[in-house]
Structures are given as structure tokens and as C-alpha cells.
Amino acid sequence: MDTYVPLISTRAKGPLGIAHLPRLWLKMLMASKGKLADGYRAGKGGFDGTLLDALGLDADDAIAYIAEHEPTYLAFEAWVREHANQDGLQPEAIARLNERILTFPKPEPARSETLDLLGLPDDETVWLGTDLNALEDWHSFHQALLDAG
Numbered sequence: 487m488d489t490y491v492p493l494i495s496t497r498a499k500g501p502l503g504i505a506h507l508p509r510l511w512l513k514m515l516m517a518s519k520g521k522l523a524d525g526y527r528a529g530k531g532g533f534d535g536t537l538l539d540a541l542g543l544d545a546d547d548a549i550a551y552i553a554e555h556e557p558t559y560l561a562f563e564a565w566v567r568e569h570a571n572q573d574g575l576q577p578e579a580i581a582r583l584n585e586r587i588l589t590f591p592k593p594e595p596a597r598s599e600t601l602d603l604l605g606l607p608d609d610e611t612v613w614l615g616t617d618l619n620a621l622e623d624w625h626s627f628h629q630a631l632l633d634a635g
Contacts, residue, residue, distance in 0.1 A: 489523045491627040492516060496533055496587060496616040500563050502575070504541075505584040506533045511552070511562045518553035523626065533587055540583045542571030590615045 494509040510529070517528035527534050529545045538545050543566065551557070551565055573579060592600060592615035600618045601608050604625055 489521055490516060491523045491623050491630065492526060493623055493627060495620045495623075497620070499584075500559060502563050502566065503577075503580055503584070504537070504566075505587050506537050507563070507566065508559055510534050510537060510548075511557075511559050514549055514552040515556065518549070518556070523630070533590075536587060537583065540579070540586075541566065541574040543569055588614070588616055592618045 492509060492512045494512050496506045496509050498508040499505050500508050510533075513522055513526060513528040513534070516522040517526075522528055529535075529538065529549045535545065538548060547569070552562065555561070557565065567575065574583070591597070592613065597613065597615075597618065598608060600622050601613070604618075604621055606613075606621075
């Protein structure tokens with residue numbers, strides 16, 4: 487069975503303005519179809535867990551909704567609006583959540599491992615976790631295309 491790297495960046499936002507929400511939707515949808523590449527989370531842990539916790543959403547409920555309804559992204563956002571803690575949807579709360587996600591450094595040893603994989607120097611360059619994750623996604627997708635022939 488073919489699996490795929492989710493190529494929507496954590497930096498992407500939909501109409502709600504919440505970073506990572508489009509990527510979370512895609513990963514959960516891909517996972518529900520058995521199409522998410524190995525090594526990717528779909529709803530629990532990492533930025534997924536941070537986002538769902540901040541919005542007061544239960545990961546299992548979100549995963550079940552995606553699996554049952556296979557919603558478009560905008561339909562998923564409507565579900566989030568309906569089920570999230572309304573305090574978490576206030577502009578100030580969204581701004582804090584986005585800041586937290588978009589400025590999070592990739593922890594060691596994953597940071598060093600990603601730099602090695604990508605052939606980037608481990609110098610004084612500040613690599614945000616979201617940037618390294620996107621570069622790693624693109625690298626993995628490229629490798630999968632090469633492997634497919």
C-alpha cells in the first residue's frame with residue numbers, strides 16, 4: 487500500500503487563523519485511509535497534541551470525526567468551531583498558540599539527526615522546529631519519488 491508524506495506545512499493556516507490545523511486535518515485524514523507515511527503522528531503528541539489541548543479538543547473525538555466523515559478542510563474547521571473551547575478560539579488565544587507552535591525549537595537529538603539527514607551544518611543558525619520539519623518532509627517526499635522509480 488502506498489503511503490505519503492503530508493506536504494502541508496505547520497505554518498499553513500485556514501480561515502480560523504490557526505497554524506498547524508490544516509496539517510493536522512490532512513494527517514488525520516491520511517491516517518484514517520492508511521496512507522500516512524511511517525513515522526508521522528496523526529492527532530496525538532507533538533504539535534498535534536499541543537493544538538488539540540489548547541483548543542480543548544479530545545484527540546480521539548477528532549480522529550473519529552475525520553475517519554467517519556472524511557470532511558473537507560472547511561468542514562473540519564466548522565467542526566472545530568463547534569467543539570472547541572470557545573476561549574481557545576479567541577484572537578488572543580490563537581495568537582499565543584500560533585506563537586508557541588511557530589517558534590518551538592526542534593529538541594535534541596531530533597534536531598541534530600534532521601540536520602545530518604539534510605546535510606545542513608550544525609552551526610549557529612537558528613532552525614525553528616517548523617522549518618526543519620518542512621525541509622525533512624520535502625526530503626522524504628523526494629526520496630519516496632526516487633525510490634518509486
